[in-house]
Amino acid sequence: MTPFPIQEMALPLALSGQDLIGQARTGTGKTLAFGIAMLQSIGKPRKNRKKPRGLVVVPTRELAVQVSEDLVTAAGKLGSRVLTVYGGRAYEPQIEALKAGVDVIVGTPGRLLDLVKQKHLDLSQVTSLVLDEADRMLDLGFLPDIERIFKLIPAERQTMLFSATMPGEIVSLSRKYLNRPTHVRAEHETGEGGETMPPQVRQIVWRTHRMDKIEIVGRLLQADGRGLTMVFCETKRACDMVAEQLDTRGFAVAAVHGDLGQGQREQALRAFRNGKIDVLVATDVAARGIDIDDVTHVVNYDCPTDDKTYVHRIGRTGRAGRTGISVTFVEWEELTRWKMINQMLGLDFAEPVETYSTSPHVYSELSIPEGTKGVLPHANRSRVGLSAERIEDLGETGRTRTRSGNGRRREEREERPTRTPRQRRRTRGGRELADNAPAEKPEVEVVSTKTEETPAIFTADEIQEAAEPKRTRTRRGAASTAIEQALAEAPESPVKSTRSRRAAEESPMESRTAAEQVEEAPVKRTRTRRAAAPEPERAETLIEPASAPVTERQAAPVTERQAPPVVQAPPVVQPAAQSVPAPSFTTPPPPVRQEQERIIPASPFSVIFQSPDLATDDDDIAPSAATERKQQRRQPRGGGGNRRRTG
Template identity: 75%
Template sequence: MALPLALNGQDLIGQARTGTGKTYAFGIAMLQSIGKPRKNRKKPRGLVVVPTRELATQVSEDLVTAAGKLGSRVLTVYGGRAYEPQIEALKAGVDVIVGTPGRLLDLVKQKHLDLGQVNTLVLDEADRMLDLGFLPDIERIFKLIPAERQTMLFSATMPGEIVTLSRKYLSRPTHVRAENESGEAETTPQVRQIVWRAHRMDKIEIVSRLLQAEGRGLTMIFCETKRACDMVSEQLDTRGFAVAAVHGDLGQGQREQALRAFRNGKVDVLVATDVAARGIDIDDVTHVVNYDCPTDDKTYVHRIGRTGRAGRTGISVTFVEWEELTRWKMINQMLGLDFPEPEETYSTSPHLYTELNIPEGTKGVLPHASRSRAGLSAERIEDLGETGRPRARGRRRDEREERERERERPARTRQRRRTRGGRSAEESTAGSPAVETPEVELVTGRSSQHQEETPAIITAEEVATAAEPRRRTRRSAVQEEQVADVTARQERSVTAPPSDHTAAPRRDQIAAPPRDEIATPSRDEIAASQRDEVATPSHDRIAASQRDEVATPSRDRIAASQRDEVVAPARQETESSSRDEATAPGEPEFAAPRREPERIIPASPFTVIFQSPDLATDDDDIAPSAATERKQQRRGGNRGNRRRTG
């Protein structure tokens, strides 16, 4: 009905069900009016404006098929592709341009596209362009086109805004309706419609069983949001289904890759938003699933119109949640359907298997024997020179692919080598013969079972250095001289006969040279020895510490000597008398056994307390502490400095 009016050059509004061939209705008339291409004619004569990129590609392919004999030049322009190929095609000359409003206005603004000679304008899916907010862009396009033109609007639904637009920009349009007297949206009779009330957490299980129904071909699943598309596609992919996603967050190359894989049969499940609900014509789509309830009756009509096209039959399944019942009742009333109260359905409901012809015992995971599709990865991504940044298809899927690549990588066989000073151990010992040494064990106060044995690699130079005799240090020389001097004096005092003029010395006087003169080093000597121990190499320091423990008095002996220095004379006399009683005439005085303090066993078995005997008397002076002595020394030194400076 619309073709004769369009051939006569009249403005018209065409309304028909989805899949009835509206593209050829305006395409044949446009190509007929333009005629054959001419070399001197480079500006376009026909313009088709569509809301989505996928629809632009599909319309241009249909127009190329229709202009096979004429050879008309058809150019597709839309966002997401590079500008350069489109600009070069415009310079070479085109007859018909099919594009989205945004890219068309960009090319006009850059002065690469001139719409001054367009005589035929077509708005496909006009109601959708109004829903997406394209009305200001459409009005600008109308102003760029000559007033003497033919304008045609086509869509499956015609709301009141389209009628208002037609009165403003169309000249006496004719409204052509195909089998719809009321002017409202009408569903396709070849589609069997099923509406169920389902729970949100159980939808994916129902879909997994639905996709295993007998006789199922290609299936489209519509979601309301982009995030829901990614979630559903990832869930189905983990369950073994060949699935692809199409939504606005994906790059144009990824969207076209998904559609090509779906058309070629490499994937049999396409999860999309409403961007793919308009005009997409794919053969052998047997099932359409409304995973989320549509927002209005027009969206519902266009969604289920992807199946049952060109006389075929299909099945549409709609899930309605409890909070969406009010919305669905309005859609049901507008379309005159028979589902005011959807039946409550779960993945274990018996009627799910009977109505969709699902085999009994089907689970939510596709068996490995049925996974025969090549998948989305088998379809090559075309390099379109995208203008926007590339967007990932899904974070979880990318992480899973990365883990699979890690498993496929071979294990590392590189061995680590010991180095010393940036060179390997073999190079460092090349000049000297290798020496095999046993494992070195550090000598500490801990038990051997708590020590860790550390293997060491020692060169010949280090072994030779450790084998050299240890030099006498200042500390050992002083101690040996003191011991020799005291021993000589004791021998002279014992063997010398008593003279007439001098009284014989008493035994306590002979033993007067105390122990502190023999083995007590000064504080400066102790500090010097500690500095010597810090500056000694590791192996020498271990050997020196072992020899010092044998030749040097222990810490207890040093502490005892420090206490003896500050003890009062009365205490010394008491100790000497006790030693006289316990020492034999021919034995040295320092060999007398020391008196052990009384041991007190406390109540707690974890602590041991020793009580020393009280040897002090009332007449004894209080011994000054080490801190007091240091203060007195500082004061004395400061006074000396003051005197010198004065």
């Protein structure tokens, strides 16, 4: 194989140990230009040497994987131990490899500094340092991390910087960290910014409409002789949108951007390399250093932001002597940006041709068959798709992401076990009961209303309160004759009847007579209370049995007539000489309810307090502040004048 110019020019200088700045177009073998020299200076691995001697720093994870594969291929005879270190993977495998011993480390700045901070990586014996894609490494985002890495490695080292784009300000900044470097440029035809254009790539620039671009891409993907195709978008959302629309049109497509997990990104790149998918939609994370064979077309779905991005994007095709086609879409509002890129690179597309999906030159320039639509026919859908590529478990440290942006993979949601139904337990007092345990009876038994009760005695106060439309409580008496007597003495008053149902059955004539004398009235329900316990020898006649209910509400029709006369209950006489009180057939009268006095608030307009007027007619009116100041001005300042006047 004939070496490329960058390898012929850079290898002698790198093998001699000099610091080097290499610039060459993409796809010309820059990795081998610094990799062979690094492996040659390190030599064969030794058992007693575990700390790395070579360090390669790259900006992206995908580029780290590719550089490691190239170095492993170059070190096949030497057997050098190469370790890839980057974020998104678990720490444990990388820590174990570092403990076993490595010769060359290829990684991203973030994970390298994390391992150094955890004291798993020691860079004190590094003799060769390489910054691949140096313009990106020394950019604003990576410059602080690169400065920290320079401080961790010895001052006596060989430093090499390689990139396809090397502006003048980046070269002047890189001289700060290099010792008398030699700038090697393998190409003579460059733009104003120092970018080298790939001559094997045929460039096409069209001015298109935003809503018509996806239809043009659908027809471009059916061109004759098309192989693998990369579509570059500016944002992650646009990347997902384009991938989803191309998938609905029948193309085998996958997306690669920063919101996806590392396992999914590597899955998409493996499927793209293995031919399971033929369209890769990516952001600029895949625009640098990705070397994939048989990439025939590159589509800039969104106009690049600058000239360097444009060079790296179209450099994914036409690599290693092959040819390729790049198509760039420029919208109307992006014309100013594109004119600056065109001027920096010295291109001939200052005024892109206005193009639509139905334009004839689309078919002629891209060799698309006539009549082709933006949907792939079912007969041509021969790719197995992304689902045929297995996702490798990398022990990712971040959250799991999905291509639809829902937070988890669909496979994980489908494999989630169903929730078990909730089981209820029967407990009592904190102890679990068996299913066949008999239910306990309630403590309060429901007693039939036909149970015999002792009638209550109406007192004078209760009869007076019966005329009010309020619920009142009555106490149980010892005999029912007192109620009958009270009703007989006051037949015209609406009296609440609390006789038991059995008492009403025993005297039907009396009830009928009372019903004939009164008219219908609203029913009033009253509560009865159990009477006080009399002497033990007469308990069987005065106290109701234990099985009797506590209370019972009775209702009887009453009429509204004149106010009833006050009936006083017979007084209870107790002998003073006896220690045991005499039996009583009536309950003591309840305390008379006294209605609380209503508090009438005072009017807010009334005078609550009025201070007394202590002034008299002889009192003088107090002078104002202005009057006091006038009096002070009239008074003389010195005392001498007063003495002369008084004297």
